[in-house]
Amino acid sequence: DAMVIQNPRYQVTQFGKPVTLSCSQTLNHNVMYWYQQKSSQAPKLLFHYYDKDFNNEADTPDNFQSRRPNTSFCFLDIRSPGLGDAAMYLCATSSTGGETQYFGPGTRLLVL
Amino acid sequence: SQQGEEDPQALSIQEGENATMNCSYKTSINNLQWYRQNSGRGLVHLILIRSNEREKHSGRLRVTLDTSKKSSSLLITASRAADTASYFCATERNFGNEKLTFGTGTRLTIIP
Numbered sequence: 001d002a003m004v005i006q007n008p009r010y011q012v013t014q015f016g017k018p019v020t021l022s023c024s025q026t027l028n029h030n031v032m033y034w035y036q037q038k039s040s041q042a043p044k045l046l047f048h049y050y051d052k053d054f055n056n057e058a059d060t061p062d063n064f065q066s067r068r069p070n071t072s073f074c075f076l077d078i079r080s081p082g083l084g085d086a087a088m089y090l091c092a093t094s095s096t097g098g099e100t101q102y103f104g105p106g107t108r109l110l111v112l
Numbered sequence: 113s114q115q116g117e118e119d120p121q122a123l124s125i126q127e128g129e130n131a132t133m134n135c136s137y138k139t140s141i142n143n144l145q146w147y148r149q150n151s152g153r154g155l156v157h158l159i160l161i162r163s164n165e166r167e168k169h170s171g172r173l174r175v176t177l178d179t180s181k182k183s184s185s186l187l188i189t190a191s192r193a194a195d196t197a198s199y200f201c202a203t204e205r206n207f208g209n210e211k212l213t214f215g216t217g218t219r220l221t222i223i224p
Contacts, residue, residue: 004154006154031210040217040219041216041217042200042214042215042216042217043155043200043214044214045211045212045213048210048211050210088152090154090155092154092155094210099142099143099145099160099204100145100157100160101155101157101212102157103147103154103155103156104154105153105154106152106153106154108152
């Protein structure tokens with residue numbers, strides 16, 4: 001089945017220790033998104049890729065970076081995680097001109 | 113911020129009853145979508161309604177859109193325990209904009 005996969009499902013890191021979250025998709029969609037969702041809040045868009053074009057949200061901290069080496073994979077790098085970065089990180093995809101987004105199961109990040 | 117507001121924040125009903133959730137947004141839109149999120153999981157797309165549509169049905173779901181009031185409602189009929197989840201509205205501002213802005217969500221609990 002075509003899907004969006006996120007690994008790992010749970011990630012524990014130490015304060016200030018860089019961490020990378022990964023997302024892969026078998027939908028062959030052009031657009032990939034990274035959202036941050038804190039408890040009982042709406043998903044907040046961090047950035048998205050339209051093909052290889054990177055689109056950062058104005059209020060996304062510099063601490064968050066992303067890489068998309070090919071159509072299928074996208075990575076979220078947190079350079080120096082703080083306690084406030086503990087959250088669920090959701091990856092999503094959509095097709096060109098498509099409106100519906102397809103979400104992965106999320107990675108829950110815990111910062112100690 | 114264009115973030116939508118959802119009402120109520122939480123709703124508990126008996127199994128078999130109907131559940132209604134409301135969403136308001138601030139700017140003109142191309143479409144409005146509803147997503148479901150089970151606890152600790154990713155979001156699942158439920159239904160999309162375009163700005164020139166007023167009502168749409170999908171199975172036990174009915175969505176209405178009033179662009180003059182910048183509001184939408186989601187009705188789930190004959191609720192089931194499996195409907196317990198958080199429900200988010202999301203708006204796409206412009207066609208091809210590729211970005212969704214999510215509302216604050218309604219936490220629905222179905223009591224068996």
